[in-house]
Amino acid sequence: MSTTVSSPRPGKPQPDSTASDTGPATISTKPVTWRTPVLLTFFGLIALVFFGLLAPNQTASFGISTGEDFFQLPALQVNAFAGGIVLSVLLLGLAGYAVYLKTKGRPAPGWLTVTFIVLFVAAFLIWVVGGARTPNISLAGLIAGSVTLAVPLVFGSLSGVLCERVGVVNIAIEGQLLGGAFTAAIVASMTQNPFIGLAAAAVAGAVVSMVLALFSIKYLVNQIIVGVVLNVLVSGVTGFLFSTVMQANKAQFNSPPGLDIIEIPVLSSIPIVGPILFRQSLVGYLMYIAVLVVWVGLFKTRWGLRVRAVGEHPQAADTLGINVNATRFWNVTLGGAVAGIGGSFFTLVAIDSFTKEISGGRGFIALAALIFGRWNPIGAFFAALLFGFADNLQSIVTIIGTPVPSQFMAMLPYLVTVLAVAGLVGRSRGPAASGIPYVKG
């Protein structure tokens, strides 16, 4: 993770790095705070007490291979008590190193924080599984399931990237997902063709987005308010049609044919990686393609340069002959279509029918993933994956039976969201003109 560089307002003189600025007096660096060392120590102690000292003396087993793989790897066996102690000592070691660095006036490096998080999660897993009634889970299944749960989140946050990069805040991701899910279900049921359903979902998302674009760009209505209202509107409309139309004739309107899982021969049998990359539905493959296309598009093409300019400094773009509001309109529309495709995942892949509020607030988690991923498609992808992981973990852990009440486990994805957005990895900086309507002159 890169540290956030302070950005003085444009138009002010910046400390010029080229001139004779080598003296210590003129270089001002960000002061190193106690925040990171203290947090790390705190979590290290929690790990030591709960995951180490209080851990049950039981062996946790993590399956790595599934039956369909080329070759079978033995399951990972860890004694919960020993594992917990070893990992928490390592964690405290890292925290101690951060404290040492702080006393020397240096900040904790990025790798340290990342390693800490990974080890902490590992210690948590060992503790949870070790304390379960049936202390073994499939690691491969855990990860593959995380990706599956992350699919709508990834589409949602890509939609957010497309909108915010161009300067429009898209709070309506939830509505776009829900609209996509509903439309996919009803159209696929009526045509008995999931591909038409998928296309219809994209159109539905785009339509929701167009309303957002129209009101926020042309009529300069506050974007947050339009977004929130759209979420409520879509929820109301789909809920109403669900109880009046779909419930009345389920066979005709709410039994969409699903999109099948497409296995790519040979590749899908690679342990761990195979199921993630090569055993997906069409929507899953589209997700990988969309992440790459949006990333390449934003950072390597003329379109992307213009989009980013419009989101950062619309006046500058305007003075160079770029049509700011048209760029915004079409990007927001495209973002809606992407979210709509994500919504179709609910009704065409995950479950084969629509129910009220099927998106269940995932649009908001996608928004969090967007911020956590720093407005970067690839960052957003991994952030969404993290939330998917938390989501999947809580359901698996509930199934195997743990000492932790399931309600607490159910909080996990949201707890991760709060921690992530509250600046776990430092302050992130979004596009400068995000949320600000552009008026000429």
Added chain:
Amino acid sequence: MVRVLKLELRGITKRFGTLLANDHIDVVVEPGQIHCLLGENGAGKSTLMNVLYGLYEPSEGEILIDGKAVSFRGPGDAMAAGIGMVHQHFMLVPVFTVAENVALGAEPTKAAGFLNLDETRRRIKEISDQYGFDVDPDALVEDLPVGVQQRVEIIKALVRNAKVLILDEPTAVLTPQETDELLDIMRQLKSGGTSIVFISHKLREVKEVSDTITVIRRGKVVGEASPTAPTAELASMMVGRAVSLNLDKAPAQPKEKTFEVRDLTVIAPSGHHVVDGLSFDIARGEIVAVAGVQGNGQTELTEAILGLQDRVSGSITLDGKELLGRSVKEVLNAGVGFVPEDRKVDGLVGTFSVAENLVLDLYDKPPFAKGISMSPAKILENAKARIGEFDVRTPSAVAAAGTLSGGNQQKVVMARELSRPLRLFIASQPTRGVDVGSIEFLHRRIVAERDQGTPVMIISTELDEVMELADRIAVIYKGKLVGIVPAGTGRDVLGLMMAGIPPEEHTPVPQPGPASTAAATSSTSDAEGGDHV
């Protein structure tokens, strides 16, 4: 190589609602000339150029290029016709590199819309070498000094083969040295065949570089002038009446030092030391001007004194009492009058009436308040007195302050701050965006406050204003004090100081006054220069 281009604006009129910003303006820019549009802030120069650049559509009139009428539907058309513009507020994306900024809008691409920034880098290097710009195509714009950012803007125009370059108040953000460099660049561009439209209200620069001068006042062309015309004549054309450019103030009679700043450091949220170990003091009955290029810590310094900054260390004392750590209200009650740098943001509530704005800091004190009720009659009475005293041109005391002109708004702010007994008066950019006539008036009021025995601190980025008002001049650069010099110090010396070079490193200070002796003798290096005065 050079295709010369003659540009003609004929009868350009631009209305915003009922406001007539440009009234039948005729201007002819001959090929290969530097043509200056001289006028005060708000005279309509920028509006005219935005019309020419295709950002605004004219209500009436036409633009002719080489005798042929053209119509621009956007800046893209203007650029295609060979017109480039460097805006007063740079149109650069701060988080983009120089190359990305230059490429934007006219990107060289490979197949399928992929960017070809190597091509842009090559062009930047070419132009950079031709004019000696020294710009790194891969530097992030936000890391560049303002002077270099401006060159990036010029490169942007030249890459697009601009034959006419509009420079809108280009020197407002530059140090005097950078200004001189820019004037040189303009001459070079001219000899290379580029015509320049130079918008300014600074007579010295205009006279130095222009071939032709068109004076604009209140949206109308009031005449042409030659650059050899006397300054006073240009000034009176610009303002519409004779103005005295020199403020003949009596020499200061400093008494005891009642305001002291010691080792003041302000840390920005980013961790930068925006004010770094600043120490100075001001005596009763003297004006100390803090000079420096915009953004070198001036804003944070005044905010620290007012109690608006959180991460502050050092000490600020007024009449022996510590101000640091006090609330804004306590600071004001200690007798500090403050004119903020941006009257629209911090000085006035635009939708409130003039009368209400005149008691923004006194509304809860008698005679304007009794218990929890306010007394509108007293407020109105006060307003009428102040309006008369400060010659505020307003339709009435209950007109919304936001509807007044810049100069009259500033008079309202100044009238409010000077309407109570003060122990310290701070004015930040007291005459920014104010017409010349009002400037004169405001300056006299500031001097009058000094003569009543109040310590006065002026923060200004306009060297002319600093030289006119100050009894002593403190120059700051990157939050540090470069030195304190007496009034009458030369423009060159001040200019170099504003770039961070202490006075003793270039020329001897003319005649070190009593106050500057310490600065002139003891500080030996840039790093030390800020600590002792």
